[in-house]
Amino acid sequence: MAKTPIGLEPVIGSLTSSKKREYRVTNRLQEGKRPLYAVVFNFIDSRYFNVFATVGGNRVTVYQCLEGGVIAVLQSYVDEDKDESFYTVSWACNVDGTPFVVAGGINGIIRVIDASNEKIHKSFVGHGDSVNEIRTQPLKPSLIVSASKDESVRLWNVHTGICILIFAGAGGHRNEVLSVDFHPSDIYRIASCGMDNTVKIWSMKEFWTYVEKSFTWTDLPSKFPTKYVQFPVFLASIHSNYVDCNRWLGDFILSKSVDNEIVLWEPKMKEQSPGEGTVDILQKYPVPECDIWFIKFSYDFHYNSVAIGNREGKIFVWEVQSSPPVLIARLSHAQSKSPIRQTAMSFDGSTILSCCEDGTIWRWDAVPAN
């Protein structure tokens, strides 16, 4: 990495906790023995804001957070293939609003589960290798993107079961893609990152007709003219190691590698020459003992705070949009020692869930101010 020039230094957050909010463990579940790789709240449908899903091994489980730290199991799904190991899960829905749980993992098959009928809706076969992350388009929750070890990112329509676009090829990733995210307001834009140490921003503006077509497609999904998007509109080399999580924060991007920090940066694109541009690193959020890969962070609904676990079972909650960044809280528990693969923040950030390598789910609740 080149030395940051004077005048463009990032603002680095201080690790002294502001103790703005206090969290306490209110529940701890042992789901199974296999590691849990993902946990996510449903932000798609306000009925289910307190419903979350986890994946681990060949299992997808749906829970509900209740008052007083209680967690209820609502549904549990098991893949018949014992070798399946789900890595990621996301909430989506049909065009009429039927809630779907979408999960993917080592087999490379994306499972779309109809949660309101408790049965499989569709299985997407196409990825040539494991699926590392699935995300849902918040404005059109029938669209999902998946990041895979096969070096591609794919856009799917869960309603019709169509693979609309494949983001790979000449300008694509050169190794596993580990993370992908939809821009919150620019519906055409996604960002992906992976083992080739880069973050790439893609635009599907020119291909939007295909996206629209996918909603009205009545023929077999396999006959849909899937398109390749071969060139990203922006490429950022910010990290010097695997980039395992990236999320948009408005027009900025929050990404992390294995360097014990999350980086907030702004992609500055050159309109005339796509693929080129500069990166302005704005802020850094230190996260100690976070030097292993496949640790993902999460926001609350309003992007006020971000929570991330580390290798030793601790959680760091940052006020993400303040400058300089403020550490809201540092959560630790004597028994939480296993690496935390992902966290989930509830709608208002008052509840934080963490899923761990040892198969446990921890629930932390904010202690009321008074």
Place this chain on the structure above:
Amino acid sequence: MDDDDNNDAGEWLSEKTRFKMAQVEEKTVSSKEILSVIDSLKKQVAADRSLSVKKRLEENSKKLGGITNHLYTLSNERRSSWIGDTDSASDLLTKRQKDALGMQNGIDLSNGDDDGYSYQEPSTAVLMGSSIPVKNAVRPIKLTEVKKLPPYTTWIFLDRNQRMTEDQSVVGRRRIYYDQNGGEALICSDSEEEVIEEDEEKKEFFESEDFILRMTIKEACLSDPVLESLAQCLSRSPAEVKARYETLMKEKDVEASKNRDIEAQNWNSFLEKDLEAALDSFDNLFCRRCLVFDCRLHGCSQDLIFPADKQNPWNHPDEENAPCGPHCYRLVLKSERNDTVRSPMNPEDKSNSSSDGVGAQISSKKSARRKAKSSQSESASSNTRNLSESSDSEIRPGHEESSPTPQLSPSKNKIAGKSGILKRNSKRVAERVLICMCKRQKKMTASESDSLASGCVSPTDMKLRSNPRKQSEDATSSSHKDVKSSNTGRYRKKDWTLKGVQGEVPPNETVNDLALTSSNDFSIREEFVDENLGKQELSDDNSWKAIEKGLFEKGVEIFGRNSCLIARNLLNGLKTCWEVFQYMTGADNKLAYHAASGVLSLLEGCSKYDLNGAMGSNEVRRRSRFLRRRGRVRRLKYTWKSTAYHSIRKRITERKDQPCRQYNPCSCQTACGKQCSCLLNGTCCEKYCGCPKSCKNRFRGCHCAKSQCRSRQCPCFAADRECDPDVCRNCWVSCGDGTASLGVPPQRGDNYECRNMKLLLKQQQRVLLGRSEVSGWGAFLKNNVGKHEYLGEYTGELISHREADKRGKIYDRENSSFLFNLNDQFVLDAYRKGDKLKFANHSPEPNCYAKVIMVAGDHRVGIFAKERINAGEELFYDYRYEPDRAPAWARKPEASGSKKEDGAPWSGRAKKLA
């Protein structure tokens, strides 16, 4: 950085400075003070930075607020649409939710029972509050198994090979390899090889750095210690800092006038751009081998090779007589002629009278000319003729015959030598100059007669030629633009003019075989027409823009001197046919004068200056372009070293141990000698070379007739080459025999066709991709094929051996490699780009074989059937790994079954650890 902040800071600082200046008059400021100044500035910058970050985050946050509110509304809409739905009871998720809530309330009410899960019923929610594993507490819903695909990396289909682009190189890049079985990450590079070539790029100065620079110097004056401490602070050299400061100061002054300049420039740039500049991009982007723009195989910055053999200009016999439109020169000429036939005082009349065909007049003039020919001018013309002979390719044999035996004169040798040097210098320059010479020489013969004829007839000519020296200088400056016109075309044109005017066609004057002697006769008459027309034209010249002139030149190259075609095809909407004709004839006359004066000066011994001038300017202009191009061409210097060759690659070693040699067209303009790059490289010359067809190093193709080029008796086949319709005598592609309608292929029985052009014509079999019976993916055949049938091409990215070594290391770890040795320079990599045949598996007893074949100058890999293969059979071929490098599954002894993917246990990514 915010501008306002900067300005504020600047004001604040300058005030401070003034204060200081008043206090301390002395110019030298101690280093401590300098440092403190810099420090304070740095702090200022840092504060500005954090302020601006804060500002931007706030702005972003505002936007985000709106976005999340919108999303929240959406999520509420989803809810309400469901609540409105009467069917909501059928939503199991909602039901479970309610159950759970009810249960919790029940618990709360019962107020004692803390074991929620004791309430459990099948298929309702379970409350969890303890450490009993969830998986045991609920009955899971089964997701039926779906068969997964064999693993593959997303790849792009290629129907022809592509050269790797630079940004896809893995050389010099760190790649961390994650071993999914061991759970460890390895940095996949050799420390000594991996010298990270961090280009010492000139780092740009950022705005903030400029600010510090400016303010510090403003405050502490420009002195060495100041520069030094600044350099230290900005981690640059003092010289750099100083240079930057100077440019900053300049920028300030320039800034104001800049904007106006830019505007003016934009306005002019289009009009002043000449065709050369425009064609530069054409030269760079158009591939002359594939005849496409932006060719991905040969790259867009390949060396330009121009063939020594020139094509005759395009001619269209049908259009000779018909006027091309209302502004056709034929119509105009005709009308003018009609107007002026009876007015002897009109200068046009001269031409008319002469062209009206008074035979006696012509013949007398002719004889007069011959008699009066001075020995001086004769030697001059022979001079130039000889000169053009030495630059062989340009002159047609018929023409040479008609020229008199050359008489050597001292000055000629010099010029000939000069042109020789130029030829070597750059083919392009040479080409231009040759054309020039040729033209000049033609003109000279013309002008000779012209001068003789006009000497007695037209006094205006004398006037025009009164200042030969000046003319010659003009010629030098403009020759490379105006000289462009091909001689054959010129004479032909005159023919047409005559035909159009007189309706009388001499029988032996067919378009191209115009004997010089006869054309001389006409040229006498024609010169008058030309001159007279030209005179009024000369002043109009200025109205021709550079781009139009350039287009005209190209037009003459393509169509000959046919104003109709030029106007219609190249200057449509810009110039009419008549205008083009005028310009053309005007240019001719000018040339005639220039040439004549050239002769004079040549005789005076000044020719050297004259020609040098012309050539010199030409050379400089072209050279710069050449240098530019050369800079962009990436030359592959990698040499073939079998020892440095590690990774597993598919190879072909059946006949040769030596790899094929990559062909690169040579740029020889004469028959290839020892310097020929093809000869040095050990390849044959091909049709893409610059050398003439007579080159001894050319591969001459085959003459096979009935054998259909299917055996080693065919020289092409024997040399592992496909036949080339351009080269081989009897190998051609037809759309029928001419009698049948177009597009109907010839019948197989009676009309033999070459069977050695399958790659070129893409006559491949349908290959299907499926699950292999052996391992992973496999390639299958859709139809039955016979022995030695061509199945398809193995396409991929062309990468260097160095790159292949690097990539191979990564592929070897994954135990699946799509590398294929192509020749001494390139390896094919089908990992990310290729076609379905890349999935054909290895077998020691294969049913196919691969063969590297030269197709139109490129090496390509064809897959052929080794035996008869039935539809639906899986394809295998022997990868021919080097024995000691072959992976375990490809080694011969235990090769009971073929396996490409070593059955790597899919136990999974046990741990995701760095």
